[in-house]
Amino acid sequence: MTSTTREATATSLLRFATAGSVDDGKSTLVGRLLHDSKSVLADQLEAVERVSLGRGQDAPDLALLTDGLRAEREQGITIDVAYRYFATPRRRFILADTPGHVQYTRNMVTGASTAELAVVLVDARNGVVEQTRRHAAVAALLRVPHVVLAVNKMDLVDYAEPVFAAIAEEFTAYAASLGVGDVVAVPISALAGDNVVEPSAHMDWYGGPTLLEHLETVPVGSDPGAEPARFPVQYVIRPQSEEHPDYRGYAGQLASGVLRVGDPVTVLPSGHTTTVAGIDALGRETDLAWAPQSITVRLADDIDVSRGDLIAAGVIPTPTRDIEATVSHLDERPLRTGDKVLLKHTTRTVRALVKEITYRIDVDTLEQRSGAEGLNVNDLGHVVLRTAEPLALDAYSDNRRTGSFLLIDPADGTTLTAGMAGEAFATVRATEPAEEDWV
Secondary structure, three states: OOHHHHHHHOOEEEEEEEEEOOOOOHHHHHHHHHHHOOOOOHHHHHHHHHHHHHOOOOOOOHHHHOOOOHHHHHHOOOOOOEEEEEEOOOEEEEEEEOOOOHHHHHHHHHHHOOOOEEEEEEEOOOOOOHHHHHHHHHHHHOOOOEEEEEEEOHHHHOOOHHHHHHHHHHHHHHHHHOOOOOEEEEEOEOOOOEOOOEOOOOOOOOOOOOHHHHHHHOOOOOOHHHOOOEEEOOEEEOOOOOOOOOOOEEEEEOOEOEEEOOOEEEEEOOOEEEEEEEEEEOOEEEOEEEOOOEEEEEEOOOOOOOOOOEEEOOOOOOOEEEEEEEEEEOOOOOEEOOOEEEEEEOOEEEEEEEEEEEEEEOOOOOOEEEOOOEEOOOOEEEEEEEEEEEEOOOOOOOOOOOOEEEEEOOOOOOEEEEEEEOOOOOOOOOOOOOOOOOO
16 A cells, blocks of 8 residues: 555544653664554665665664664764654554653653653663653653553563563553553564564564554544633734725634634633634634634624633633643753743743742652752753733643643743643642742
């Protein structure tokens, strides 16, 4: 079957991220997945074979299919997030291949922020290590719905079932303590191709799916009708032309839920209420729209709505200037109490102050390290923020799109921190913030 045919017959889309410690074979796994699923172009494979031959290797080094930067190939590691697009007859995929080094953990936050599944790779010889726990914690923090534990290099432990069972049990218990409910463990050998795309002849004791089979069959997406509608306004359309003298529409992408003509809605943070008078999508009127469609909404009443406002239906979030959130610090510069930042939430950006860094999270023990003076790069922690204007945030556990935000350096526009409104994990409990006013 040709690539074009595969793409035409694959209907659903799965966004997933891969993560693993250095030398666990993650790039080889991704390369094997692409190669054995017939998702590699002939010229790409020829280039890999040529480079591999030049290095004196008898077989193609499939890791070269993903490690595209020169520094990555020279060091044999993954540095940046690499996105790969491929398809099978059953599903289309967007793969975010994230780095394994501790200093690049922040890159996993970027790669997994929109993922519906995370593949966490471990070396069967080493088992669950600190970086494995860190990756599991990030996946839990970002509320990735599905996690796959890929126990790699089973060929180097003689395909022993007890080795796999012990690693799977330890990881599953740790993931459960983080609140991750769906964990599937698969024993593989990326180098030999065991259980990646084709079932392994060396592990007849394993009766579960191959990695690709699980990726093709895991449930994806959510029912938009089960979520409250959230529509961040990106642009106000006022053509004021002879054809449309009174047209006023609000354009943007529906972040969650379903909007219908006639639905009662609330504009936040002002709190004004009205109804949906019309919906335009792709230049045509429609009776309803669902996430993540890009649409233009027309309201029944002429009220003040501008970029950054949130048109909401269903259970309405309460606008607030005091925000408690779990954060992952991304920048080399520490985040400290008293820092003045910009907070970007959906299409709205406001000034904010870091009132308190309540605690830093130890990803090994999930212990709260209180009294932290700041958060360094790759740190996870809990903060209290005070904004100059009220924001309507959902809890991140309820809505990943409208419960997330970024902290930005107002001086140079650098992204400092990724934030998730509310608590991090089911086992973590934050202390109550002190009542202070930001002048």
